[in-house]
Amino acid sequence: MKKHIQFRRWIIWSLAVAFYFYEFFIRVAPSVMVEDLFRTFHIGASVFGIISAAYLYAYAPMQLPVGVLMDRYGARKLLTIATLACGIASLAFGIAPKIWLTIIARVIMGAGSAFAFIGMVYITSHWFHGKILALLVGIGNSLGMLGAVFGEGPLSELVHIFTWRPTMVGLGIVGLILGLTIFFVVRNDPKSMEKHGPKKSSHLLKSMKLVCKNKQTWINAIVSTMFYTGTVAFGGLWAIPFLQQTQGYSNEEASFAASMIYVGWIVAGPFIGHFSDKTCNRKIWILICILLSLLFFMIIVYTPLTNPIWIFTLMFLLGTALSAQLLTYCLSIELNTPDTKGAALAITNFLVFVGGSIVQTFIGFILDAMWTGTLVGGARLYSLDMYQVGLSLFPITLIIGFFFTFFIKEKSKPWCS
Structure with missing residues (x-):
């Protein structure tokens, strides 16, 4: 494989992992904003539970169409749309004046995040040969899980310093930047590995x-x-x-x-x-x-x-x-x-x-x-x-x-x- 393709595939893989990391980060975000959300919207634990779980309500059923869509349209378009959706939803969450808007924002986050793990594995299987597939999936999963680990302490500090609304807006901006980067950098398949590419159904x-x-x-x-x-x-x-x-x-x-x-x-x-x-x-x-x-x-x-x-x-x-x-x-x-x-x-x-x-x-x-x-x-x-x-x-x-x-x-x- 040519050197420029070898370098590019690592950049593309890193961007897929970055979205997986970002998805974990915004998934756990409400857990460090409990009291802030209680005070802002005058809610209790039951409503807060709905806010947190709304993410999962969309995440689970979206797993089925995600894989089929990947096979049909490839990772570039779908990961771009998914990442931008997560970014926009994070922005909406941060500026939401009503509680029902935060719930809708969490649903959109869950739907977009559903593309993260499968997208990472999909890109890995298309850009790298099978002999290192499991290794790279393992590394990608580990790096993604760090999003959940760092989404506790560091995010809690950000909320403490900037309060929860600016923090969520900041996470939204990060998502938008990441989404645009994916659009301009990620490609579905290198020509030298077309045998790994999907045939359009x-x-x-x-x-x-x-x-x-x-x-x-x-x-x-x-x-x-x-x-x-x-x-x-x-x-x-x-x-x-x-x-x-x-x-x-x-x-x-x-x-x-x-x-x-x-x-x-x-x-x-x-x-x-x-x-x-x-x-x-x-x-x-x-x-x-x-x-x-x-x-x-x-x-x-x-x-x-x-x-x-x-x-x-x-x-x-x-x-x-x-x-x-x-x-x-x-x-x-x-x-x-x-x-x-x-x-x-x-x-x-x-x-x-x-x-x-x-x-x-x-x-x-x-x-x-x-x-x-x-x-x-x-x-x-x-x-x-x-x-x-x-x-x-x-x-x-x-x-x-x-x-x-x-x-x-x-x-x-x-x-x-």
């Missing part, structure tokens, strides 16, 4: 139908969904109250411990991707890491650990093992034809998100069903036994994922022959 549903008819798509998506529940439902919600109510951790300690899962993802994701590329085998790494995830989770939840260092370490190790879930996205591409890779990614990501949400909610139902009526400071208190029953869903999902992994028929890779 005569109908938007054609790619989706082809992917849905492939049994391997569903098997891999089930594995991906079962594997991800530990990240989205435990790390994203139940780890903090579990540690607070059963281990006596403060909110700060529990939050730090939960964040170690994401740190583990960030650190290990690229390495696991690289090892799977080098060994030409993704299934074995998924199987090993599911077993390790099961081991670390069982120790955390079912073993009495009083030393915070042990909890922090185990949470980090759990995150490193869970990061192998990224390999299922590489498999979703490799198990389908080149012109349907976007649709394959979309179906996988949609099921992952929906499945994680269901598990997350169902654990709450289990805890409430077992609740004995104990209140502390007006909040419901759940015992260790209750949490151990509710959180048993995670070992179950991991075992299901482990079982289905054996039915994935991994294809031989060109760079391994």
